[in-house]
Amino acid sequence: MSDETSDRRNGLRSTLASIGPGRGRFAIGNLLSTNSETTGMTANSGESETVGTPESEQTPAGIDSAAGDMPSSDRPLGTPRVDDAIIEARNLEVFYGDTQALHNIHMDIPEKQVTALIGPSGCGKSTFLRSINRMNDLIDVARVEGDLYFHGKNIYDEDVDPVALRRKIGMVFQKPNPFPKSIFDNVAYGLRVQGKDDNVEEQVYTALERAALLEEVEDQLDESGLDLSGGQQQRLCIARAIATDPEVILMDEPASALDPVATSKIEDLVEELAQEYTVAIVTHNMQQAARISDKTAVFLTGGHLVEFDDTNKIFENPQSDRVEDYITGKFG
Amino acid sequence: MSVDTDPEFDFSGSAIERKRLYGKLFLGLCISAAMVGIVALIALLADVLYEAWGWVTWEFLTYPPSQVPDHFIPGNYGDLDTGPAGIYPAIIGSIYLIVLTAIFTLFLGVGAAIYLEEYAPDTRLTQFIEANIANLAGVPSIVYGLLGLAMFVRALQTGASLIAGALTLTLLILPIVIVASQEALKAVPDSMRQASYGTGATKWQTIRNVVLPEAIPGIMTGIILSLSRAIGETAPILMVGAAASMFTPPQLTDPTGAFSAMPTTIFDWITLPDEAFQHVAAAGIVVLLTILLLMNATAILIRNKYDRRA
Numbered sequence: 001m002s003d004e005t006s007d008r009r010n011g012l013r014s015t016l017a018s019i020g021p022g023r024g025r026f027a028i029g030n031l032l033s034t035n036s037e038t039t040g041m042t043a044n045s046g047e048s049e050t051v052g053t054p055e056s057e058q059t060p061a062g063i064d065s066a067a068g069d070m071p072s073s074d075r076p077l078g079t080p081r082v083d084d085a086i087i088e089a090r091n092l093e094v095f096y097g098d099t100q101a102l103h104n105i106h107m108d109i110p111e112k113q114v115t116a117l118i119g120p121s122g123c124g125k126s127t128f129l130r131s132i133n134r135m136n137d138l139i140d141v142a143r144v145e146g147d148l149y150f151h152g153k154n155i156y157d158e159d160v161d162p163v164a165l166r167r168k169i170g171m172v173f174q175k176p177n178p179f180p181k182s183i184f185d186n187v188a189y190g191l192r193v194q195g196k197d198d199n200v201e202e203q204v205y206t207a208l209e210r211a212a213l214l215e216e217v218e219d220q221l222d223e224s225g226l227d228l229s230g231g232q233q234q235r236l237c238i239a240r241a242i243a244t245d246p247e248v249i250l251m252d253e254p255a256s257a258l259d260p261v262a263t264s265k266i267e268d269l270v271e272e273l274a275q276e277y278t279v280a281i282v283t284h285n286m287q288q289a290a291r292i293s294d295k296t297a298v299f300l301t302g303g304h305l306v307e308f309d310d311t312n313k314i315f316e317n318p319q320s321d322r323v324e325d326y327i328t329g330k331f332g
Numbered sequence: 333m334s335v336d337t338d339p340e341f342d343f344s345g346s347a348i349e350r351k352r353l354y355g356k357l358f359l360g361l362c363i364s365a366a367m368v369g370i371v372a373l374i375a376l377l378a379d380v381l382y383e384a385w386g387w388v389t390w391e392f393l394t395y396p397p398s399q400v401p402d403h404f405i406p407g408n409y410g411d412l413d414t415g416p417a418g419i420y421p422a423i424i425g426s427i428y429l430i431v432l433t434a435i436f437t438l439f440l441g442v443g444a445a446i447y448l449e450e451y452a453p454d455t456r457l458t459q460f461i462e463a464n465i466a467n468l469a470g471v472p473s474i475v476y477g478l479l480g481l482a483m484f485v486r487a488l489q490t491g492a493s494l495i496a497g498a499l500t501l502t503l504l505i506l507p508i509v510i511v512a513s514q515e516a517l518k519a520v521p522d523s524m525r526q527a528s529y530g531t532g533a534t535k536w537q538t539i540r541n542v543v544l545p546e547a548i549p550g551i552m553t554g555i556i557l558s559l560s561r562a563i564g565e566t567a568p569i570l571m572v573g574a575a576a577s578m579f580t581p582p583q584l585t586d587p588t589g590a591f592s593a594m595p596t597t598i599f600d601w602i603t604l605p606d607e608a609f610q611h612v613a614a615a616g617i618v619v620l621l622t623i624l625l626l627m628n629a630t631a632i633l634i635r636n637k638y639d640r641r642a
Contacts, residue, residue, distance in 0.1 A: 167532035177523040179527065180546065244532065
């Protein structure tokens with residue numbers, strides 16, 4: 001690795017340090033280890049005109065083993081393959097009527113880590129998130145092509161029941177949307193519809209505890225969920241999503257409607273949750289992605305995944321110039 | 333006025349005065365438009381109450397009608413061999429009619445609305461059906477009466493019965509109930525449905541646990557308002573053969589029996605020549621209006637009770 005590159009990284013690292021408190025994810029060791037994971041995907045996506053410095057350690061052999069099912073022409077920059085993937089998107093395309101919202105998405109989501117999906121408005125990141133638990137099925141005009149594997153099973157196969165899938169992959173929405181029911185019933189809702197309703201009380205308390213909300217609402221469990229503040233409502237929605245103990249939690253800009261204090265609580269919670277769950281989070285806020293995620297996928301204009309890599313790599317040394325421009329705020 | 337006041341500036345706003353006048357004229361026009369309806373209603377109520385004053389007695393509410401006008405006059409009650417006369421069988425007839433109509437509309441109307449709003453794909457056929465339901469709401473009620481006569485009384489051989497009347501009224505208000513229920517279902521925010529699906533609920537669970545509880549107040553309001561229209565309808569039940577006056581109330585256990593209802597009874601009284609019957613008819617109208625206003629008040633109460641939450 002050239003000195004020039006190192007200098008650049010150091011510079012960016014100090015920038016990052018000023019963004020948020022170090023949580024150990026940006027340690028140097030962590031940073032450099034990413035190189036060994038790079039499976040020799042020479043960045044050659046048609047989307048990026050300029051390619052960042054190719055890593056010298058790249059070995060051609062990596063292509064066969066890791067990216068056998070990922071056509072090189074469509075691969076995003078970075079390392080879209082991960083070893084412990086729980087979700088693998090292959091050539092995923094989503095259409096709304098005649099409009100194509102996602103083009104040839106190839107990426108993995110690693111188990112029990114936080115994967116951030118960032119990009120400007122209308123870039124398809126929410127669409128991608130919603131295709132993971134087939135929420136797009138609810139939109140009449142939406143059509144999905146390509147494959148998306150969850151535990152190695154294509155969830156768009158005909159024998160997959162989207163309801164069963166959503167019981168494994170929970171979701172938290174952009175705007176807090178608690179039901180007009182009591183706090184208790186909100187959290188118990190998923191348990192009841194899934195028939196997991198022995199010991200409801202205990203499970204509700206556990207979920208509220210894990211969502212860091214129990215202390216605040218313990219005395220008002222039978223009051224309406226709508227009486228809570230915005231941040232509390234969102235944590236209530238998180239409690240509702242984790243009460244049924246899914247494996248994956250999808251979050252669609254969960255903090256975008258919240259004030260900074262409530263946002264930071266949600267962020268802490270997301271990091272906490274990643275110890276037990278796989279989290280995929282869409283965010284507009286790049287600092288947020290840098291603070292809480294392990295992997296970052298950058299979507300740019302028109303539904304193209306441009307680069308996917310370890311978060312520190314994306315933020316410190318992205319391969320695509322467009323990603324770098326986006327991250328440094330030159331556009332988007 | 334101080335010396336340095338800008339002479340160009342029109343502090344008194346005299347140039348705007350004219351525009352203001354137009355505004356006031358327009359306001360006056362709108363107020364009088366609103367008043368026409370209110371004044372007409374008050375005049376109608378006052379006239380009916382004046383005519384009916386002293387004629388609405390407990391006996392009027394609890395005794396069957398009579399051909400003899402003297403039997404209705406409260407002053408005569410003590411002197412009669414046959415007992416006083418009243419509107420009792422028609423009240424019971426109208427209430428049974430509305431109860432049956434309510435049951436039919438609840439299932440048919442809400443069922444159709446749920447299908448159209450939650451299940452039906454947005455195809456041309458669906459749009460065609462929806463447009464025609466809206467059209468049906470504007471069909472004159474006597475047409476429904478003719479339909480009821482042909483379909484229930486003749487084809488289904490129900491005779492001039494309570495069930496034929498209830499089914500005809502159901503057809504009459506069904507379009508309104510469907511449209512009102514669809515509006516109530518549409519008003520349930522999509523984020524609620526998504527939240528439910530997101531937790532792994534099926535479509536039925538989502539409708540049952542999230543959508544319907546949210547929509548029920550709106551649906552109930554629509555149904556009650558429609559029923560209060562149905563209870564006053566005369567033409568359709570006249571067509572299916574509701575009796576002008578019955579001396580015994582109908583039985584709910586025998587819905588194929590003959591019946592009379594308040595509108596037909598009142599209509600019959602008004603056509604009678606004796607002057608006393610004009611007062612009797614007015615008394616009947618007061619009873620009918622009271623029941624109608626009570627139903628509307630219930631609808632408003634339901635709406636207010638549940639609206640607060642949002």
